[in-house]
Amino acid sequence: MRFCTSCVTPDTRPDLRFDDEGVCDACRSYQKKHGQHADSVDWNAKGKEFEALIASRRPSDPLKYDCVIPVSGGKDSHLTLYYATQVYDLNPLCVCFEPTLPTEIGRANLANISKLGVDVLHFKRDPITYEKMIIEGFKRVGDMEWANHMGIWSIPVHVAINFDIPLILWGESPQMEYGGAETVSEMNRRVFNEDWLNDYGCLNGLRPQDLVSENTGITLRDVKMYVYPSKEAVAQWGGMGVFMGYYVKWNTEENLDIIEKMGFRRRRGRIEVSYTDHEKLDCLSMNLHDYLKYLKYGYGRATDSASIQVRNGTISREEAVRLVDRYDGSYPKECVEVFCEHFGMPRAEFDQICDGFTNKALFVRDGGELVRDVDGSLVLKERIRDARRNPVADWVLEPVS
Ligand SMILES: [Zn+2]
Secondary structure: OEEEEOOOEEOOOOOOOOOOOOOEEEHHHHHOOOOOOOOOOOOOHHHHHHHHHHHHHHHOOOOOEEEEEOOOHHHHHHHHHHHHHHHHOOOEEEEEEOOOOOHHHHHHHHHHHHHHHOOEEEEEOOOOHHHOOOOOOOOOOHHOOOOHHHHHHHHHHHHHHHHHEEEEEEOOOOOHHHHOHHHHHHHHHHHHHHHHHHHHOOOOOOHHHHOOEOOOOOOOOOOOOOOOHHHHHEEEHHHEEEEHHHOOOOOHHHHHHHHHHOOOOOOOOOOOOOOOOOOOEEEOHHHHHHHHHHHHHHHHHHHHHHHHHHHOOOOHHHHHHHHHHHOOOOHHHHHHHHHHHHHOHHHHHHHHHHHHOOOHHOOOOEEEEEEEEEOOOOEEOHHHHHHHHHOOOOOOOOOOO
């Protein structure tokens, strides 16, 4: 495993590349976004591009919505709404697909969206099918948030097609925020569509249709809203989805005061899988998704947060290393217990499924068995911690063992 020489992101992150100086794509795209690179983004031109886009798509009929904005109530929903309504005077229909295990602060932030003077359509899903999908996603691809991602990505598109709304505004492409931007084509950074979804939507190659069987008791009828609309339906609609983060200088840390003025609230105390209080607040299960990411790739939410802060210049790389050492990968006991209780799954079964998706080469073992501290946490190998502390640019590929 190697680490970026600038931030603390490792090369196990899917779609991430490093250049000759050992700097990752995400750091380079940050420099381009913030005028620190020879090839920096011209935000004036991007703003004009966005104005032209909405001018060409805005319905002349005042009885129609201008755009769909998928919302969860999180920081990105607030920031997208800020740009859409306060900067560009758009009239959106917000679409909410509720989190798996909503938190109190998440519900409050979602309720705040409605106070901003916009219509919000809440998709009240069939919980029986949804919960089966959650368990299948966890067992098949090691991601209990797979079904949620499927809903978040597909349902706003169904709504846009059915209400004949020509534009969907997504927040920032996760590729831009967390890395991978250089490997994504210009088109994919701007446009959200089925191809983007398959490549970067965290679906792990699993489709809702794949769950249909007598064994699961899931029928095609049950998953219709999770199946992305057909190419024919999309072509007939003629609309498009775009990432707002392509057109405006998206920086949640810098923009926290804007969204707090809108009524967005941080939580009291940090989230269980990291040290921050302003992201991933709305769902406990999302924290488990981040924990599984740690088991698969050796890095978790604290790495993401610390890397963003290093790029923003609010912490040093040394501090980032300390934060990641302290917070990444500790066993998220509260989230696990809530999940197990909600889904009626014994903790031993939960851990066993996690073990099946754990990259055992990354963790200390004793006689083949993963070593687990008394709090349930696995032990990341010292050589990996060392590689994080002392990243090198001229890396010679050698397998982790
Ligand atoms: Zn980096």
